[in-house]
Amino acid sequence: MSRHPTVKWAQRSDKVYLTVDLADAKDVKVNLEPEGEFSFFATKDGVPYEVDLKLFDRINVKESKLNIGARSIVYVAKKLDKKWWQRLLKEDAKPPAFLKVDWDKWIDEDDENADEAGHEDHDDKEKKRKKRKKSKKKKKGLLQLIAQKLRFACISKE
Template sequence: MSRYPEVKWAQRADKVFITVQLSDSKDAKVNLEPEGVFNFSGTVGTGNTHYELKLDLYDKVIVEESKINVGVRSIFCILEKAEKVWWKKLLRGDGKAPHYVKVDWDKWVDEDEDKGAGNLDSGGMDFSNFGGMGGMGDMMGGMGGMGGMDEFEGSDDEGQEATKPDEHGAGTSEKKEAEAST
């Protein structure tokens, strides 16, 4: 029986950031289709517990320009949107996002604050060594962890409030609005 890993996401006008949080995954495979279908599978632990998921993304993506990094604690993906527009939510359809899909508040930027692709700190990670996904689909499995990934890893502060207060100290409406859109 398969389980679902926790998935965090954020976006810019031209990109979607997806982080699959799965420590010490083995045989991690990601397959991205131009229609906006994101598939992941991998195993964890001595019992080889199998995790997999399929996300029908809100819109189309450019597979050849998308990038992936399989790290020790997570799989970090930068997906290039086919159209440079803000998505209303991560997944297509009218239903609510599954419980394991959450907003990545560490990477989240509001639409009116988006200044383009250059505003995400990649933590010194060199994606040129990984190349694009290039339609190679699940060939991406087995890439070892990379140094400098600490900034992309899940926070150990699970119990802390995840909102980013505005200049007046508010922040809960932003959080609720973003969660409603996932």
């Protein structure tokens, strides 16, 4: 009997990220059909791991990419139609317990549309956030210095 590895997913309007978390996987076999059928098989320490998923919509297999790493297997599946899916799986049922959202890769539909409209990308947002944080620290330090001087001035007058 095979086990299920943890599978994380995230999407954009044009692609779906499927990450199988299985470190040191051997004999990895991954298959993606145009109809959206994703299958994975591998072994780890002699134990078989297997996943079969029927994705929400069709996939462009030729433009999809597979990366087999030491810690995980990442499949970037190119959607046939550029649109946001309501969910990952075709079935409108509770997803299996081994299927998780990949919050590291997740982006909301609104955020993607803002980026496409010429707004700043993630790196620019991160730089601005760090700059604001640094600026707040400077302001806080200045206010503390002023308060400290006022306290000393009040004490010295007594």
